[in-house]
Amino acid sequence: MDVIALSAEEWTAIRLSLRVSIVATLASLPFGIALALLLARGRFWGRSVLNGIVHLPLILPPVVTGYILLILFGRRGAIGSFLAEQLGIVLSFRWTGAALACAVMGFPLMVRSIRLSIEAIDAKLEEAAGTLGASPLFVFLTVTLPLMLPGVIAGMILAFAKAMGEFGATITFVSNIPGETQTLSAAIYTFTQVPGGDAGALRLTLVAIAISMLALLASEALARVIGKRIEGE
Amino acid sequence: MDVIALSAEEWTAIRLSLRVSIVATLASLPFGIALALLLARGRFWGRSVLNGIVHLPLILPPVVTGYILLILFGRRGAIGSFLAEQLGIVLSFRWTGAALACAVMGFPLMVRSIRLSIEAIDAKLEEAAGTLGASPLFVFLTVTLPLMLPGVIAGMILAFAKAMGEFGATITFVSNIPGETQTLSAAIYTFTQVPGGDAGALRLTLVAIAISMLALLASEALARVIGKRIEGE
Amino acid sequence: VLPQRSDAADKIVVFAAASMKNALDAANAAYLKETGTEVTSSYAASSALAKQVESGAPADVFISADLDWMDYLAKKNLIKADSRSNLLGNRIVLVAAKDKAKPVEIKAGFDLAGLLGDGRLAMGSVDSVPAGKYGKAALEKLGAWSSVEKKVAGAESVRAALALVSRGEAPYGIVYETDAAAEPGVSVVGVFPADSHPPIIYPVAVLADSKNPAASAYLQFLKSEKAAPFFTSQGFTILK
C-alpha cells in the first residue's frame, strides 16, 4: 500500500492540522459560548449587527476572509501589530495564525449550534435553580451549560471539521509554509495544483477523512452518553 | 458613490448568486430534514457512516469536493450521465450545477442544525398526538415539524450564507462562466486575483454582505415570531 | 523550526506560484544536497503570495506565475530591483481528451468555434488565472475570441481546466504545456504560436526585506545549468 506511505513532510502537515484544528476549536469555544449566549438571551441594540458579523466568514469567499485577516492581524495590521508589540503574540505566518483563520471560519457554525441549544433550554429549570440559592453564574455552570452540551458538542465538531477542511482563508492569511502553516488541507490543495499530484491529494484526503471520522464518532459517542443521562425528560 | 455603481455583469452575478443560493437552500431542505430525522431518530447499522458522509464536504477542501462532484455528476459521471440521459437534467456548466455544489457544501450545516432541534423535541408531545388519533406522518407534520422549525430556520440560514460564500467547489465543478455559473463569490475571487482588483472586490463584498444581512435579519425576525408563539413552555 | 525573519540566515524561504511545486521541490532538494542550505517553499496563488509579501511575510525569494504580480511588488519597492530576472518560460497548447484527439492547426482565423460545436472551451479563468489571460490574448490575436467567448469555461486553475477536458466535460482546453505533458488523459492537439500572446514568463526576485545573504546565491543556483533539468523535465523553458 504505497499510497498510504506518508512522507515526513506529510506527517508534519497532519500533526500541524490536528494541532491547528484542536487549538482553533478549543480556543474559540469560550467566545463561541459567550456569543451564543449573548445572541440567544441578550436584548440589546446592535444584536442583529453582531449576529451578522459572526456570520461574515460564512458569507464571504474564504480568500476575502483571509485578506481581511491579513490586513487586521498581519505584522503591519492594526490588531496584529498591537498584539505583537504589547503581548508578544505573533500570528502572521505562524501556526497560531492558521488556528486563528480556522477558528474564524468555523465560528459561525459553532455559535449557531450552541445558540440553538440555548434557545431550547427550559428557562423554568434555571428559575428553579435560582430559588435553591444558586447565583446566576452558578445556574449557568450547573444547569444551563450541561443542558446546552449537545449544542456545544455539535458546534465543536462542526468547527473541528471545518478547521480540518479549511484552507482558503488560511493559505491567504499565513501562506503555505511546510512545518509552520501548511495544514493537511493546504497540502492537499497544493497537490491538486500540480501535474501528477492526484495520487498525493487522494492519499492525504483519505487521511483527512479518517481523522475527521474518528472525531465524529467520538463526538457521537459522547453525545449519546449525555443523551442517555438526560433522557426521558 | 462610484464604488457602488455596479456593472451589468456584476448585476448578473448577483442575480445568479441569489438564484443559486435560494435554490440550493430550498432544494436541499427536504433532504436535509429527512437525513436529520434519520440521524436523530434512526437506529440502524451504518448510521455513523452516513453521518460521516454528510460531514464530508465540511472536512474536505472545497476543491476536492468539486472534483468529486465532477467525477460523479459530470457529463460522463456515474450519476451525471444517468441524470442527463434518463431525466434530461444536465448539471455541468449550468447554474443548476452551481446550486448542487452550494447545496452539497451547505448540507452538513443544515443537517446538524435540524438534527439538533429534533433531538431537543419532547417525545411526550408526539405520544400525546398519537393518542389523539394522529398517524405518525400526521404527528410529524403537525407536531414534530413545527417544533423543529427553529433548527430548520437556523439550518437554512447557514446553508444560504454558505451558498453565498461558496466558490471553491462550484468553480471546480462548473467553472466560472459569466451569466451561467459565475456567482458573486467567484466574481469577488476573480477581483482578488488581479493587481488593483481590491476596489472591485470590496464593492462586491459589500453587496454580498448586504444581501446576507437582509437574509439574516429576515430569518431572525421569523425565528422571533415563532419563538413568541411557542414561548413559555 | 519557526521561520524567523530570515536574517536567521541558513534557511531560505521561497514564495512560489503553486504550479511550480514539482520542479521547485526537486531543485530545492538538489540545492540542499549541494550547499547544505535548506529551502522552504510556500506554494500558493501568486496573488496571495504578493499580498503576503506586502504585509511583511518572512520570505526571501518570490517566484510569480506572471509579470503582473511581480510588477505590483516592484512598484511598491518590495523587491530588490537588481535581483529581478525572468527565470522560466512556458507555452500554451490546445488539448483534447485522448480518445478524441485530432491535430488542429492553430493559425489566424482557425475555426475553434466550429471544433467546439456546442461544447465548452476549458481554460484558466480569463480574468484571474495567468494561463487564462494568455489564452484569451492568443485567441484575440488569432481572431477566434469573439466566436468562442461565450463558450469559455473559466476554471480556477490550469489543473482544473485539464480535469474538465480529461473528464470529457469540455472537448477542448487551453493549458500550459507543462501541465498537458503530465496528464495522461489528454493529448496536445496544437501549440499556440509564441507570437500570438505576450511571452509567458515566471519572474523571480529577492525580496527587499530579505536579510538572508544566501538568497542571491540561491537565485544564481536556480538560473544555473545544474537546476535547468528540473525545470525542463517538467516542460518549462529556460529563459536567458
Next chain:
Amino acid sequence: MMLTVEARHRQGNFALDASFTAEGGVTAIFGRSGSGKSTLLRIIGGLLRPDSGRVALEDRLLLDTGARVSIPVHRRRFGHVFQEPRLFPHLSVRQNLNYGRWFAGLSADRSEFDRVVDLLGLGSLVDRRPGRLSGGEKQRVAIGRALLSSPRMLLMDEPLSALDDQRKAEILPFLERLRDDLKMPILYVSHSVPEVGRLADRVVMLREGRVDAIGTPSEILGIASVETGREAGSVISGRVLRRDPETGLFGIATRAGEVLLASEGLAIGKMVRLRIPAREVLLATQRPEGISALNVLEGHIAGIVPIRSGTMDIRVLCGGDIVHAQITEASVKRLSLAEGTHVFAVIKTVALDQA
C-alpha cells in the same frame, strides 16, 4: 364493552405484573405513588409495549405479544389524559382542543366543542397559547382535548388533581354522563377516594406492580386499608322513589331501607349509587330522637375489625347492604358492641354523596 388486560413488564427495578378484566363503566386504578398506575395506562394506550401481555377491548385484540399483534396508538383511539398536561406549545388552546377532532371524522360538531369548553371553563382562554396558562388551566385543556377526540375509551391519569373542588364538582357529572349515556369505558387513576367512590364501578388496587385487590368500590374502599386511609366508606345503590314536595329531598329505596338524599334533578325510577363515608356514620343502640340526621338505618353488626390503634371498622348488615362505620374503640366498649348487636346506623343527609 369488556376490557381485558394482561401485562408483564420490567423497567429498571420495577416489575409490573397485572391482569384484570373490566366490563364497561368506570374502572378506578388505585395505588400508591410508584405502584405502576401510569405504566399500566401506557401499556393499555399503546404507548409502551410490555415485555409480554395481551390487551383486548370487546372482541378487538389490541395487543398480543405472543401473536405479535399490536395496534398502533393512533388506531386505538383511546383518549389519554396524562399526568402532566402535554399540550402542544405551538398551537393555541383552540387548536389543541381541536387536534383530535381532525381525526374523528364527522364529529366536527361545533356544539360539542362549545359544550366541553363551557364545562371546563375555557371560554376566555381559547385563543391563548399553553405557555400562558395556569397549571389548572393546562390540565383542563388536556382533559378537553381528550374528550373532544371522540375516543372509544378514556384513560385518565389523575385528571382532576390540580383542580379546585367546585370545578371537580362540575366535571364529575359530565364524566358520569359519558359513562352512563355513551357507555364509554373509562380507566381512571386517582388518589381521591370520594372521586373514585362516586365514579367507579370497579376498583383495581395496585401494589408494587401487582393487582392487590379488585372489586366494587364498596368492597375495596370499605376496607379501611392503608391505601384508602380515612376516606373509607360504603357504596350502596337504590332506586329513586319519590321527591318530597316540601323538603325537596329525594327518597331512595335501598335494600337497607329508605334513605333521604339532597340532590338536584334526579329522575324518579332511576338507579343511583350512594357513597357513605365510614367515618361519618354514627352507631346507636336505640333509635335516636330529636336529632338532625334524617337517615337512620336499622341492622345487625356483621363484623368488627380494628383499623388502627383506637379505631374500629364496624360492618353493619342493613337489609342486604353492608354499611361501614368507623368508630373509636372506646365507643365500641361503652356501647358493648359485638357481632350480632342490633344497631341503628345514623347518617346525616348532607353526608351522603351521590356516587
Next chain:
Amino acid sequence: MMLTVEARHRQGNFALDASFTAEGGVTAIFGRSGSGKSTLLRIIGGLLRPDSGRVALEDRLLLDTGARVSIPVHRRRFGHVFQEPRLFPHLSVRQNLNYGRWFAGLSADRSEFDRVVDLLGLGSLVDRRPGRLSGGEKQRVAIGRALLSSPRMLLMDEPLSALDDQRKAEILPFLERLRDDLKMPILYVSHSVPEVGRLADRVVMLREGRVDAIGTPSEILGIASVETGREAGSVISGRVLRRDPETGLFGIATRAGEVLLASEGLAIGKMVRLRIPAREVLLATQRPEGISALNVLEGHIAGIVPIRSGTMDIRVLCGGDIVHAQITEASVKRLSLAEGTHVFAVIKTVALDQA
C-alpha cells in the same frame, strides 16, 4: 416573622392586585384555578417582577418597585415547590436533592438528607435520573429539594396534589414540625380543605387576582362558600389535658368543653388545633344517649345561613368557640331550630382531625 406582600401586576387579560400580611406559621393561599395563586408566589419568590409592589420579610425589604429595590431570587432563599416538578434532568435524584445544599453552607448535615429521603420515600430512587420516575415520585423529589435547601421560607404550590393519602399523612406532620419547631413561614397553595384546615394558621382567599377574604381557617373555611364547597368546617383550639389510660384517647380542653381525640404522641399541656368538618356535625335538641359519638358540645345557635338549596349552615356558639354544622333545611324545620335554640353538637371522635 412577618411577611408583607403588596403586588399589582397585569399579564394578558389577567390583573393581580393583592396585598396581605402574614405573621409566621402557615398561610394558605386558596382560590380557584386561574385566580392568581402561582403568580403571587412567583412575585414573592422573586421570579416575577410585578408592575408595582412591595414584599418584605420581617424588617428585610425584598422588593420595592418604587424604591427600585429587588433582592434577586437566589439571595431570597425561599424554597419554592412549583406546581410542576422542574427537576434537573441531567442530575440524579441525589444530586437534585443536594443541589440547594451547596449554597446552604454548613448545613451539609447528612442526617438531614437521610431524614428527608426517608420521609419522602425516596430511598430506592436516589441514583435514578428524573426521567425515570413516576409523577408522584418527581413531585416528592421536588419537595425534598426545596426542604433541603435550608430555606428561610417555603413557597409551596400544590405540593401534595399528586400524592396518595398515606404519603400526605406522612408529610403533613413534617410540615407541621417545620412550622412549629423552626417557626418557618410557609405559603401553601392548595385546593384541599382538609390539608389547609390542618396546616394553616391563616387563609388568604384569592378570587380573580384580588384578595377576597383573609382570616383564620375557621373564619374562612367555616363560610361554606362556593370555593370551599362541601369541605367547610370549623377549627377550634385547646390544650391537651389528659390521656385516658384505658381508651388511649386524649382529652382536649377547649372553650366549648372537653373534646376527645384519637391521636398519637400528644404531649400533655400542648396546644392543638382541631378541625371539625361542618358536614359531619349533627345537631340534637336533647342530649343523645346510647350513641357512638363521644363528643357532645352544648351551645346556642348563633346564626343560620342557607348555603345551597335545601342545606343550611348553622353556627353554634359553644363556650366561646363557633362550631359550624351543615344540616338539611328539612331537619331545621323538623327540630324547629332558630337563633338562640339550645342544642347539642354531636361530633364523632373519628371525624375530628388534628389541624
